[in-house]
Amino acid sequence: MSDAAVQRFYRFHACVYDATRWVVLHGRRQAVQQLRLRPDSRVLEVGCGTGLNFRHILEHLDPVRGRLVGVDFSPHMLVxxxxxxxxxKWNHVELREGDATCLRLDEPFDAVLFAYSLSMIPDWRAALELARDHLREGGRIVVLDFSTFDGWGPAAPIARAWLGVHHVRPDRSHAEAVRAAFADVEVRHFWGKYCFIAAGTKARTASAGAGAGVPV
Ligand SMILES: C[S@@+](CC[C@H](N)C(=O)[O-])C[C@H]1O[C@@H](n2cnc3c(N)ncnc32)[C@H](O)[C@@H]1O
Known part of the structure; x- marks a missing residue:
């Protein structure tokens, strides 16, 4: 799997994404709740796709004081x-075409969301590290993604293979990396480890312990 392959994949899948993904991508509202947004929050969604999380995020934001930036490297999804x-008419939403692994936005965010995007990024550690750089101290990170299907018995390898066809690589290190790089992290798995939500806070510089960076 490569970034180029993922971009090619979404050239076609962008057309059918909204009509099909509601079947398999769950937990959006719960993930957004974990961002703990305020009306004036500045939110970054990394790998925002067609924007299926936007309405859940914008429910919490004031249209004048709040701000949402969505980044994706697929021009077809961004269309x-x-x-x-x-x-x-969401005037407080800005969309940017960009790669999560070399993201440089000149503004700090109060909250960063990865929803079913981290598991598609080969160099996901770089993406998580950059997301952390873009968070203000005390800001929230939430990762919603596929988990390892550990509770699915003999169906687990089939489920993982099916995801592989869709360029998704579930990895238990995703949640572990969030735990290592952020503070007060809570990880919840759902439906026999079908998916998980990992949510945490960027530690303030003065505090010791968690939040030192994404482990390699
Ligand atoms: C499964 S979709 C999720 C979209 C959206 N977050 C959602 O919840 O519906 C994964 C998205 O991540 C994007 N993506 C994958 N790798 C990326 C990268 N390196 N940089 C930016 N976006 C990326 C894809 O283009 C795609 O739009």
Whole structure:
């Protein structure tokens, strides 16, 4: 799997994404709740796709004081996201085409969300590290993604193989890396480890312990 392969994959899948992914991608509202947003929060969604999480995020934001930036490296997914934003007249949403592994946005965020994107990024540790750099101290990180299907018995390898066809690589290190790089991390798995939500806080510089960086 490579970044180029993922971009090619979404050239077609962008057309059917919204119509199909509701079947398999769950937990959006619960993940957004873990961002602990305020009306004036500045939120970054990394790998925002067509913007299916936007309405859940924007429920919490004031249209004038709040801000949401969505980043994705697929122009085809972003076309759909732009359409959604324009149709809803969400003037406090900005979309940027960019790679999560070399992200440079000149602003700090109060909250960063990865929803079913981390497991598609080969160099996901770099993406997590950069997300951390973009968070203000005390800001929230939430990762919602596929888990390892440990509770699925003989069906687990089939489920993982099916995800592999879709360029998704579930890895127990995802949640562990969040735990190591952030403070007060809570990890919850759902439905026999179908998916998980890992949520934490960027430690303030003065505090010791967790939050030293994404382990390699
Ligand atoms: C399964 S979709 C999830 C989209 C959206 N977050 C959602 O919850 O519906 C994964 C998204 O991550 C994006 N993506 C994958 N690798 C990326 C990277 N290196 N940089 C930015 N976006 C990436 C893909 O283009 C795709 O839009």
């Amino acid at each position: 759909r996201a732009r359409r959604r934003v324009a149709a809803q």
